[in-house]
Amino acid sequence: MAAPEITVEAPSEVLSGDLDRASDVLKNVQLNANSQVTNSEAMSGNQPPAMFGAGDADRLKKFDESAASSRKGSQAPTPPRSVVGIGNKGKSGLFPLRLPSNSFLTVAKPDYSEAKIVLAMVGLPARGKSYLSNKLMRYLKWLEYNVKVFNVGQLRRSRARQAALQSGVREDHTANWFSHANADATRSRDQLAEDSLEMLIQWLKEGGNVGIHDATNSTMSRRAKIEARVAKEKDIVVIFLESICNDPAVIAANVALKVSSGDPDYADFTREEAERDFLRRIRQYESVYETITEPHLSYLRITNVGSEVTLCRIHGYLQSRIAFYLMNLHLKPRSIYLSRHGESQFNVEGKIGGDSLLSPRGMLYMRTLPALITDNIGDAPLTVWTSTLQRTIQTASELPYNKLTWKSLDELDAGVCDGMTYEEIEAIALNPDLQQEAYPEDFANRDDDKFNYRYRGGESYRDVVIRLEPVIMELERQENILIIGHQAIIRCL
Template identity: 30%
Template sequence: MSSSAISDDEGELYNGFGSSPISRNQMRTTKRWSFHNNTRPLMDLPVDANTGGKPRRLSDITGEDGVHKTLNPYSEWGGAQLYSTESGRLFHAGKIIIALAGLPGRGKTHLSVSLTRYLRWLGVKTHSFHLGDYRRATAEDNNLTHDLFVPTPSSKQAHAVREKAVNECLNDILNFFKADKGQVAIYDAVNAIPEFRLELHKKFTELNIQVLFIESLVTDDKIIQKNIEEAARLSPDYTNWDYEKAKKDYSERINALAPYYQPMGTEESQLSYIKFVNFGERIELHNSSYGYLINKVVFYLMNSRIKSGSVFFARCYKNTMDYASDPPLDAEGIQYAKNLTLTLVEHLKYCGKDYIGEGSILRPAELKRELSVDERQPPTGVDGVDKDSLVIWTSVKKRTIATTQFFTKRNIKVRHRIQLSQKNPGIVGSMSESEIEEKYPEFYQQYEQDPYHYRFPRAESYHDLAIKIEPLILEMERMSGDILIIADETILQVFYGYLMSCSCYEIPSLNFKEDEIIEIKFNAYSNSAERIKIKDFANTLNVK
């Protein structure tokens, strides 16, 4: 077949992982670089609502994680997507299935969901397919014996349930590629034996779909025990179960399946696979001749940990201040800093986290455990190695730095990040919406069509912020403890968009109030967001 005859969709398949260049003669969409959608409303402008302009159309933060939402490839993109295509797929990578392997309790669901979140943020049409969802939909209550989970069940009924669940799941994956214009499917299943994995590889490669296996192996019993406890509390398999009974049942499921599981090895030497040991402590690559997209996956895995802490968002004092202004905190700002500190300390203690001390009780760089020889060292000191720790990120503005003064007295680590500077509004920074519409009608109309990607002259867009903070997103993924980010609302909107899998059109409308802290809690299946009201401690005596 000549290159000129290859369709856009076929060309992506022929180019595989991106290792082969795209022919200049290949047919391409004329809308490759289009971001605009005229049906989208005006959502945000970088002006103070008190200046007389029309009020912004803001959306309340509901706490609903969009990571499992089915995306429309023609109108919804991730925050850091570089470009869009009519097919919904990036040109420099083909169709890919990432098949997970590993015993229960090895963090496969967490891995599949976090990878989906990251790839969607990059604008890659990605969806997780959890075999457990299909098993629960297929099996009756009386079928849920441990025989159902082994590769070769002794019961014909259990075998039939397994076959039906697997076939329906794989069929949905194929429909995702064909009908939904999907690019990366993540198949979350045990895939216990080489025969299953080889058959899966053959099935998809015959359809010109690249196959990558990620095997999650855990040698640390503490990690396994923690995953068992989380599954007993949160797994859909144990809804309305007694916790201790659920924990016992899940442990028995692992023990029943363990004798059958065969790690990936010499029998599958022709397959491309990654061994992911102790959730990032060690990574082994096999047949690793990858292109752009899978290299991004590998890079993400190198920065991934099981999360146990939360991410807290707090707006900086006087969020609506002019972009170029950088005054110190006034008396009200100092009180805001005090209220923020005591509210968060009180909340953490209510959650059973007593690691915030007074005065010099805590040494900032003190490690609470020894790091193994093989373990990756965090690139920035020892931030977030311990689950019972707090690190604060601020911009380099004086008022955000000063807001942390009562945390520093408690020896909490504070990091100042230049990437957390607010969105530069350019020439319209001090103007109301009506003034912009009157003075720059053409700019205003373009912004109204797409508030996420449009830049006013000499300004930044939300998309620019998303690209700018990607290193911080990866640093955040490396950390296990709590993080507090104090920044302008525009920065918080973009971070929230990543953690809760918002489309780029939702991000400019997210509403962060100055008297609230937003807490993002990590979960293996989906994240959740909660509001914490900042209390007034103005009349509290002897506040330290």
């Protein structure tokens, strides 16, 4: 069973103190396990994800004047690494610092065009092959590789639907169709696997990086065919990923999930009939199954989703990343909560970056958060992760759980613009008196391509993704986690 990954989302009413509404949202949070959006797509959206904690800049600018008199003075922002004199204004309100014309940069996407891998799954039915395929796809897409799953079962069902529409007769794809004694069905299954592989290879030629062949591929002869076909293509390699599961409870859960997911193979079956037939299908495969022992193949074997991992002939950066990711997976049910820190003084002042403390409204969120979390997680164990910045540590200060501080969770580094408002940043970008030359079009690129936009001495969203990879790996190893973070960090996660 896939471990649920939960994003806690809250409406903007949280900012006005509607904490009861926030609690309702948390109680009704929905799993989004099928999300397959790349970072570039997420950053280009017009509506950033809503989260608990600090609000957007427009709301902060409209902050009530009567509340302004009660604000505490902010601490000076922490300068970004290896940058000096950042965010200091002169008495005139202008910046004595003259910025070079390349202060604002757009970072190019890495060229992954030479990465071409066929990742062929191996395993009996109900062993988590599709689960692993989709987990890998999401992880590699997060790293900005072009990844696609080619599921032979889905291709079979799609063609069966088309045939039924044309002939008016639905093919019988119950357990007998998967018998290797059924010569006609065996030829049909082999053809489906070959057609799926051809579509995968063509997709790789058109710009894909990793194509996942999600099928049983359970015999040496089938794997030999895959190897021989891929060998005909220049610069494409094949690795096999075998999933072995001998835990009866996990297998039973996978079977139950399979027959309750609306599988058209069992449209006219009761649940009990569908389970019995699917177990017969598994036995048909077990009768001919051959685990990977071919010493010349590149393969990974994962047993019981992480309890044991075997590697053979795994070479290169990308193959190593795949192996390392698989070594960190587990199947224990868990929840991951994401919360923005409470509103900070810099949020109130419309400034970016810095290391300011919470505002009065942020303190209210800090005091309310423990009850909100306890109402939803009960007595279950939980670990709280924060950044090293005061606003996240302060937000977590009253939570009665173990806490871990991550430097990798620090907010996106705004470089020379740390401690400025967006109006001040735009003034530098557009005013030739404050820099060597004006470049309004370059500053406008921030709105057009925020994911790749980097300030001088600072970071882009792309840079943040790179430093968050260890966090992602550790998240896969953990159970219940609450991350109290910053807007850019939570967007990237």
